[in-house]
Amino acid sequence: MAEQLALVIGGTIGGLLLLLLIGASCCLWRRFCATLTYEELPGTPAMASAAASSGQQDRPCQPHARTQLSRPPDVPFVVPPSLQGRDWVPLHSGEWTHAPWDSCPASELLPHTTSGGLGDACMVGAINPELYKFPEDKSETDSPAGCLGRLWFSVEYEQEAERLLVGLIKARHLQAPSETCSPLVKLYLLPDERRFLQSKTKRKTSNPQFDEHFIFQVSSKTVTQRVLKFSVYHVDRQRKHQLLGQVLFPLKNETLAGDCRRVIWRDLEAESLEPPSEFGDLQFCLSYNDYLSRLTVVVLRARGLQLQEDRGIVSVFVKVSLMNHNKFVKCKKTSAVLGSINPVYNETFSFKADATELDTASLSLTVVQNTEGDKSQQLGRVVVGPYMYTRGRELEHWDEMLSKPKELVKRWHALCRITEP
Numbered sequence: 167m168a169e170q171l172a173l174v175i176g177g178t179i180g181g182l183l184l185l186l187l188i189g190a191s192c193c194l195w196r197r198f199c200a201t202l203t204y205e206e207l208p209g210t211p212a213m214a215s216a217a218a219s220s221g222q223q224d225r226p227c228q229p230h231a232r233t234q235l236s237r238p239p240d241v242p243f244v245v246p247p248s249l250q251g252r253d254w255v256p257l258h259s260g261e262w263t264h265a266p267w268d269s270c271p272a273s274e275l276l277p278h279t280t281s282g283g284l285g286d287a288c289m290v291g292a293i294n295p296e297l298y299k300f301p302e303d304k305s306e307t308d309s310p311a312g313c314l315g316r317l318w319f320s321v322e323y324e325q326e327a328e329r330l331l332v333g334l335i336k337a338r339h340l341q342a343p344s345e346t347c348s349p350l351v352k353l354y355l356l357p358d359e360r361r362f363l364q365s366k367t368k369r370k371t372s373n374p375q376f377d378e379h380f381i382f383q384v385s386s387k388t389v390t391q392r393v394l395k396f397s398v399y400h401v402d403r404q405r406k407h408q409l410l411g412q413v414l415f416p417l418k419n420e421t422l423a424g425d426c427r428r429v430i431w432r433d434l435e436a437e438s439l440e441p442p443s444e445f446g447d448l449q450f451c452l453s454y455n456d457y458l459s460r461l462t463v464v465v466l467r468a469r470g471l472q473l474q475e476d477r478g479i480v481s482v483f484v485k486v487s488l489m490n491h492n493k494f495v496k497c498k499k500t501s502a503v504l505g506s507i508n509p510v511y512n513e514t515f516s517f518k519a520d521a522t523e524l525d526t527a528s529l530s531l532t533v534v535q536n537t538e539g540d541k542s543q544q545l546g547r548v549v550v551g552p553y554m555y556t557r558g559r560e561l562e563h564w565d566e567m568l569s570k571p572k573e574l575v576k577r578w579h580a581l582c583r584i585t586e587p
Contacts, residue, residue: 314411314434315340315372317351317396321415321430323389323422330355330382330389330417334365334396335429340372340410342400347372349410354395355382356414357506367401391481391504392417398434412437414467416510443580445546446471446507448484448531451574452550452567454524461488461519461529464574465500467510468533468581471545480537482509482545487530488517489551495527502536524568528555533581546581 320333332353340347350367363382368374384392394415399407411434451464465484473480481502488495496517503509519527528551535543550560563577 313339314436315398316431316433317398317413318429318431319394319396319413319415320427321394321417321422322427323386323417325386328384328386328389330384331427332380332382332394333427333429334376334378334380336373336375336377337398338373340374340398340400340434342372342410343408344400344402346370348401349374350399350401350407351376352397352399353380354397355384356393356395356510357508359395388504389417389422391506393506393510409437411435414510414512416512443470444472445581445583446533447578447580448533448546448548449576449578450531451576452529452563453572453574454519454567455572456521459518459520461517461527462514462574463517463529463531464514464576465511465531466576467508467512469508471507471509471533471535471581473505473507473535473545474537474543480505480535482506482533482535484511485532485534486515487532488519489528489530490523491526492528492555525552526554527551531579546583548579548581550579 315337316339317337318335320331320335322331322333323329324331334351334353337349337351340349342349348367348369349371351365353363353365354361363380365376365378368376394413394417396413396415398410398412400410401407413432413434415430415432446468447470448468449466451462451466453462453464454460455462463486465486468482468484471482473482481504483502484500485497486499487497498515500511500513503511528549530547530549532547533545535545537543548560549556550564552564553561556564559577559579563575563579566575
């Protein structure tokens with residue numbers, strides 16, 4: 167009797183284990199099939215009716231009824247649930263394609279909001295106009311303190327005709343000496359300061375709109391050695407011209423590259439009323455970035471140079487040298503400007519200099535004249551640095567650079583003739 171009871175209990179337990187094994191096998195098989203094919207998401211009639219009722223109140227247009235199509239016989243996969251709303255139509259080649267999207271999207275594809283309305287909702291994939299707006303041009307509104315005004319112009323050079331086309335566009339925020347301003351602009355192509363072109367006078371406005379065009383005939387071999395000069399004047403009642411400011415724009419290769427017109431703006435600068443020094447003057451900017459350990463020099467222009475013109479065609483360049491304990495560290499040169507006693511460069515140079523080296527470092531800027539036969543002659547030199555090497559304006563320029571990190575400090579300096587032993 168006990169043996170029969172043991173057999174019954176053993177058979178019952180074995181049957182239960184067999185059923186559990188079969189159920190586990192079925193679950194694993196279903197999960198394996200689910201990874202290979204898409205399955206339709208489960209939904210209840212209650213959820214569908216709720217979505218339909220909320221969509222009818224807020225939907226701007228009622229979508230037409232769509233029929234659920236089965237999988238086409240030639241498509242070897244199951245359409246995912248997100249694409250089951252599309253209608254598939256046959257083509258003549260035996261392939262299948264989907265019909266275009268409905269003009270009114272289904273409500274289940276739209277995001278839901280707490281208010282239930284679609285006015286604040288944004289469809290996924292909609293274009294955001296804020297991303298396609300151009301950055302606002304602040305060149306007419308942002309001007310530095312003490313600005314004398316700003317001038318807009320365009321430059322284009324025609325290589326075949328060898329013509330320089332200059333467009334005078336407009337000026338803004340001119341500082342007139344009286345209540346009213348009647349500006350005009352004179353255009354020079356330096357180094358020739360005898361001939362100029364002149365714009366029309368705009369009456370009683372500090373924001374004139376010129377829109378005038380001028381042509382200079384200049385050779386392609388010398389155009390990169392020339393400098394455009396814009397002198398802005400105020401014409402008073404006695405027709406006297408009072409200078410408001412000027413703009414000097416060197417014609418570099420990168421500016422004239424291509425056959426397209428380039429629109430440029432520059433701030434007006436006051437003309438220096440001080441007479442040039444005996445050997446001329448040099449204007450440059452200094453800046454030091456303590457974070458990058460970088461010393462920057464911007465060579466702007468020179469004036470009143472004493473050229474040796476009896477030696478044929480001459481050109482002038484500036485050599486910038488970084489010194490440490492009066493020992494040469496590194497040297498850089500500007501481009502050469504042909505035959506001008508007032509050359510304009512506007513070239514930037516950077517040197518690597520640690521902050522601990524500034525007490526023993528100095529900068530030497532030498533103006534050099536080249537003549538025929540590759541001969542050179544030094545016209546003058548300026549040395550700026552700490553108290554160890556300089557005094558006066560040169561020392562003030564160096565100290566101001568250190569007190570204003572990452573700012574360009576601009577000054578004129580008189581050239582000193584180098585005494586040869």
